[in-house]
Amino acid sequence: MSTIHEQAMSYVYQQVLQRLNGHFNRAERTALQLLIQRIVVAAGGMEQVGDYKVLIAHGGGETSSYALAMLRAAQLSIAGRAPRTFHLRVATLRHAGMTEGRLETVNRGYSRLFLHDDPRVELLMVENQEVQPFNHLRPASAVGREISQRNRLMMGHLTSGDCRAMLCNDTYLALGDFYQRASTWHGGVHALVSGDSPRKQSHLLAWLKKTAQGAGVPISKGWPPSLNGLFARMEEWSAGYYRDVYGEHYVAHDNPSSAGHRNLAYIGIADLLGDIDLRASSLLCEFMDYAPDPLGFHFSHPSFSNPLLMAHLRGLQAQSLRELDYEEGVEGFIQQAVPYMRRLQLSEELLAEASTREGRMLSSTSASQFFGLDETQLTCLLFSxxxxxxxxxxxxxxxxxxxxxxxxxxxxxxxxxxxxxxxxxxxxxxxxxxxxxxxxxxxRKRPLAGANGMLRTARATARNTAQAFQLSGR
Structure with a gap:
């Protein structure tokens, strides 16, 4: 890089930092300084921070979008007061529920933060157990979609048509592999940063644990002492689950190894975000131009992971299993979902139309787009x-x-x-x-434990796993 170009880019980064600072209120400025302090301490001091690399998992949700903006502000702030700053790795898990709109939102945020051409930043995407440079225009992997479709079908049948297990489990089970690959790729990273609350993360771990137990996977007592060990255990749960689901048809995949890589530190910032109203933050809404995706997946709540698809499945369930009208099943779901959608600021009008003929067609199209399944196949799955x-x-x-x-x-x-x-x-x-x-x-198979029972047990288990670690990055 020439000196002139380096000076020009340094000026651009200063402008980005000034714009970021212009969107911070007092609470956000305090949170930023505390984040900088945590990173510098974790790195071993300002003299070591230039060799420090942190990872954030970015699924395009509001929490990880905001956390990414804070990390970028911290990175550029340190660059303005020290010879070097930390390196940033941003990794996205591309799953069947990742819409083009969500990927565009992610890319738009990257552009606003000037991440694409910064040599101190790596933008990665993990899809079908393969690490690639982030490219929001790259078509989804046909092989990956086929595998995901088959996994969801098998899960749906083996959980007796449990909609939540069918929509969520495959993505949840992929997290162990995702974190191992993202944290060890090309020399690895030193720390994982997450804005997710311990409560949310413990619910995820409890769900994964009960999913594996439902498939008869042996569960070790206690939790591993390191993040690397926890990622490996999550991958073991996933492999054990699919081994039981597929039996003799199970095909083992190349598992990323954490052997030889440093132990990961964890830098949690959920407490720094506690006093900040993310939905009212100009940093998120104006600077990042963040917009909720009404057709995308929101895995923080399995019961409402995709309201439109869930409404459709409930309608088909009412029609085929309960001898009710499709509309009755949809309306019943809408009554449950509206409070949650308001919290996420998702369009209630979209869901309100779900029971109409046009809404049913849109839902059916979404199911076909995400999973390659038509109504006949979905009804078969619900009946199992x-x-x-x-x-x-x-x-x-x-x-x-x-x-x-x-x-x-x-x-x-x-x-x-x-x-x-x-x-x-x-x-x-x-x-x-x-x-x-x-x-x-x-x-030849007996049904596995479905999400209905798992969710109740997971809530109880989560109370005992709150300190296990913090991770989901959604």
Whole structure:
């Protein structure tokens, strides 16, 4: 980098810092100084801070967006008073629920903070267990979408149609792999920074733990003494869960190893954000130009992770399982979801239209976009007719496909792997969205614990895990 270019960029970064400071109120300025102090102390002093690298997980939500802006302000503030400042790594987990709108919001924030061309900043995206440079225009991985679709289908069937498990578990279970890869890639980092509250993080860990237990995964007592160890344990839970779900069809993946990497420090800043109203902060709303994504996923609350899709699933559930109208199921969900949507500042009008014909079409399109599933396959998932030797198969046919009742004995033969008509095999695969080997595997499986029971147990477990660590980055 030439001296002239270096001076020009230094001026640009000074301008960015001035603009950031212009959006801070007194509480935010105090929080910024405390954050700088924590980073400098963790690095071992101002003389060492130039060799220090921190990681923040950025999912495009308001908390991680705000925390990123604070980190950037801290990085540029130190640069203005010391020869060098810390390095910043920002990593995003790209999952099936990550919309183009959410990625555009993330990229817009990066541009506002001038992160793209700063050599002190790394912008990464982890997708389908692969680390790549962040690029919001890169199409989603076709292989990754197919794997995610299959995972969600299997989870949905094995939890007897539990909507929350189907929508959330696959993304939650990916976190151990995500954090290991993001923290160890190209020499690793020294510390993880997060603005999430200990309560939110402990609920996540408790959910993951109960998910693994529901699949019969052995759970060690106590928590690992380091973040590296905790990430490895989360990955073990995930691998054990999928090993049980898929049985002989399970394919092991290359697991990132934390061996040989330094122990990660944790720099929590949730307490610094406690007195700041993020939704009213001009730093977030004006400078970062943050906008909630009404069609995206919000994993902080499994019951309302995607209100539009959840409303659609509740409508299909009412229609197919409870012999009610689709609209009744949607309206019942809306009554539960509106207070939560107000807290997230999401559009209530979008959800209010969910019970209309146009709203149902939009919901169905969203389900197809995110998961590649049509209404027939979603209804099949909610019924879960194949598990435990097809004990619900007759009821499913009677309710949803009465014309197939005559073929019930032959369908059992199909699922048992006995010689059968190719037409019936194709019908089962088209109706479920799953290949025949996995349908036959489901036929031999008992249901796993669903999210309904897990959520109650996880809340109780979370009270004992509050100090385990702080992480989710959503």
């Amino acid at each position: 007719p194949f598990i435990h030797h097809g004990e619900r198969l007759e009821g499913y046919l009677r309710q949803c496909h009465p014309g197939m009742l005559v073929a019930l004995p032959e369908l059992h033969k199909v699922l048992q792997g006995k010689p059968s008509a190719e037409m019936l095999q194709q019908w089962a695969m088209d109706t479920s969205g799953l290949p025949m080997p996995l349908l036959q595997h489901l036929y």
